[in-house]
Amino acid sequence: MYRKIYVPLDNSDHSNAAIEVAVRLAQATQAQLIGCHVYAARMHDVRFKQMEYTLPEEYQQEQELERQRKIHDSLITRGLQLISDSYLDVMKAACDRAGLPFDYKTFDGKNWECLVDDITGSDYDLVIMGALGMGAVKDSMIGSVTDRVVRRVRVDSLVVRDTHPFREDASNRIVVAIDGSPQSFAGLRTALELARVFEKQVEAVSVYDPYLHYAMFNGIVDVLSAEASKVFRFKEQEQLHEEIIDTGLAKIYESHLRVAASLANDEGVDIKTTLLDGKAFKKVLQYVRQDPPWLLLTGRIGVHSAAEMDIGSNSDNLLRLAPVSVLLSSRTFVPPIDVQAEASTRSSARRSSISRFPR
Numbered sequence: 001m002y003r004k005i006y007v008p009l010d011n012s013d014h015s016n017a018a019i020e021v022a023v024r025l026a027q028a029t030q031a032q033l034i035g036c037h038v039y040a041a042r043m044h045d046v047r048f049k050q051m052e053y054t055l056p057e058e059y060q061q062e063q064e065l066e067r068q069r070k071i072h073d074s075l076i077t078r079g080l081q082l083i084s085d086s087y088l089d090v091m092k093a094a095c096d097r098a099g100l101p102f103d104y105k106t107f108d109g110k111n112w113e114c115l116v117d118d119i120t121g122s123d124y125d126l127v128i129m130g131a132l133g134m135g136a137v138k139d140s141m142i143g144s145v146t147d148r149v150v151r152r153v154r155v156d157s158l159v160v161r162d163t164h165p166f167r168e169d170a171s172n173r174i175v176v177a178i179d180g181s182p183q184s185f186a187g188l189r190t191a192l193e194l195a196r197v198f199e200k201q202v203e204a205v206s207v208y209d210p211y212l213h214y215a216m217f218n219g220i221v222d223v224l225s226a227e228a229s230k231v232f233r234f235k236e237q238e239q240l241h242e243e244i245i246d247t248g249l250a251k252i253y254e255s256h257l258r259v260a261a262s263l264a265n266d267e268g269v270d271i272k273t274t275l276l277d278g279k280a281f282k283k284v285l286q287y288v289r290q291d292p293p294w295l296l297l298t299g300r301i302g303v304h305s306a307a308e309m310d311i312g313s314n315s316d317n318l319l320r321l322a323p324v325s326v327l328l329s330s331r332t333f334v335p336p337i338d339v340q341a342e343a344s345t346r347s348s349a350r351r352s353s354i355s356r357f358p359r
Helices: 014-027 041-050 063-099 110-120 142-151 182-198 211-221 226-233 236-268 280-290 313-320 337-355
Strands: 004-007 032-039 103-108 126-130 156-160 171-177 201-208 272-277 295-299 327-329
Touching: 004 014, 004 110, 014 032, 014 063, 014 126, 014 156, 032 063, 032 110, 041 272, 063 103, 103 110, 110 142, 126 142, 142 236, 171 182, 171 280, 182 201, 182 236, 182 295, 182 327, 201 236, 201 280, 226 295, 272 280, 280 295, 280 313, 295 313, 313 327
Parallel strands: 004 032, 004 126, 032 103, 126 156, 171 201, 171 295, 201 272, 295 327
Antiparallel strands: 156 327
16 A cells, blocks of 8 residues: 655645545555645746836835845745645644644745656655645636646556545445556556545446447548559458457457456455446546546556556546546556456357357
8 A cells, every 4th residue: 555645735625635535544554644835936036026127216226126125035935935834734733633643845946846856756655636726717627736747757646626525425436447557457456455445345447449440441431542442351341340359349348357356356355347338538437427436546548558658648538527536546567367367268258159149
């Protein structure tokens, strides 16, 4: 489980909800908690110098300007430090009530840059951030600081969207999106651990897309020359996809769910599994919108992503659009080969039994 949890703070409702989740998690796991706030005294200093020409004439003398600069620097720097301390005091009080130790950091600089530098240079294994900050407006989906941070770090990142995560009517479900990637299977293991801590039930959902091939075929059929059509043998290729490849995709993702169920069973947990067809993020989004879970877990990158990618497109869309808190799994886990083999064997057996019957 997580050993060191990092919580950036800005005194927003979502930030305070992140504190609540972090404290509850640390209570159960004895994880170390670190809070952080970044203030921007240097930015204010630059702005003041840019506005100096607008000051009244009596302040335009260089000696007077220098005096005003020092006063401004002192007031702004000290004031922002006091504000930072106040924000950190909120988390410290929560930790004190829970009987937990608390460490904190403050930085002067660009908020997301300082956070990324600190996370990259430290050994945190979970970052918990509010989905929105103090600058949120009605149509905001995710705050710019949160967006920039989670794209640049390679640590599990929990983005808290529910400002009252432990209310009495909160959902008891944790949903994991499984696509066969090591990140998604690691997300499943995390979900099982979180479910024990917070007394939740785990569900796994997987999506395969048989419709992309139809769109591709329809897109090229009208541009093929007669000669190219003969070489490509369009009708035969279309039938091949319908009879073999589309069915095969369904079986692959069904196998991923079998592996997930087997891993959960090894932990003494029965999980619900659901296989859907369509565009991955759209179907998962529909699934969580229909009955919003307490948390959605997804791999930071997917099964087809390059290792250096910041965040997969499906995870990016879900992070922005899902109406629930989202945990991006950066950790990886490859299921034991015997578990994968058993799932593949079951899928093959099902295909054999199906193929005996006429279509």
